[in-house]
Amino acid sequence: EPEVTQTPSHQVTQMGQEVILRCVPISNHLYFYWYRQILGQKVEFLVSFYNNEISEKSEIFDDQFSVERPDGSNFTLKIRSTKLEDSAMYFCASSEGTGFRNQPQHFGDGTRLSIL
């Protein structure tokens, strides 16, 4: 069964450094998402992306975050200047569509980001 794949599985970065998290969505999917889960807290929506632009973003997704689809397969999340509170598990998801027709989101295994 097709899967969403994320790399790396664990990223350790010094505070203030830039980090790029990578995702390969399922190949025929058109909508892409990033979520994060701070340890012990809920999974929170960050951003959705369709047709090479952001569809929706949450309050968490401020100017230090950006997303990109640099080629036909990868979808990346960049955090420009990392803070301690960015430490979390970051999940990428993709779906065939959205809206009223149900197109479930399929998730990757996540990247654990640790900021020192």
Add this chain to the structure above:
Amino acid sequence: GEDVEQSLFLSVREGDSSVINCTYTDSSSTYLYWYKQEPGAGLQLLTYIFSNMDMKQDQRLTVLLNKKDKHLSLRIADTQTGDSAIYFCAEKYGGSQGNLIFGKGTKLSVKP
């Protein structure tokens, strides 16, 4: 804001049924989902239900939806040790293009 709540822990004996409960606040939710997370793994989609249905069965899984009370449950029949995991309830927020709102997850422990 919109919210999804779940109890945090459930412990059952192997072979028993497990019932995991969830409440949500968004009355315009279109779809509700159950995801499973095993240790060190991602979120695996288990099943989902459309908001105009009240029940959906899929092998050992039964989803019940009480839309009036905004209550969703997942019943796992004949629970096995391999079912031990965290189970997340999520709703597709009606006011968005598709972002999911998750509960905190219920940790299911299955004792042999």
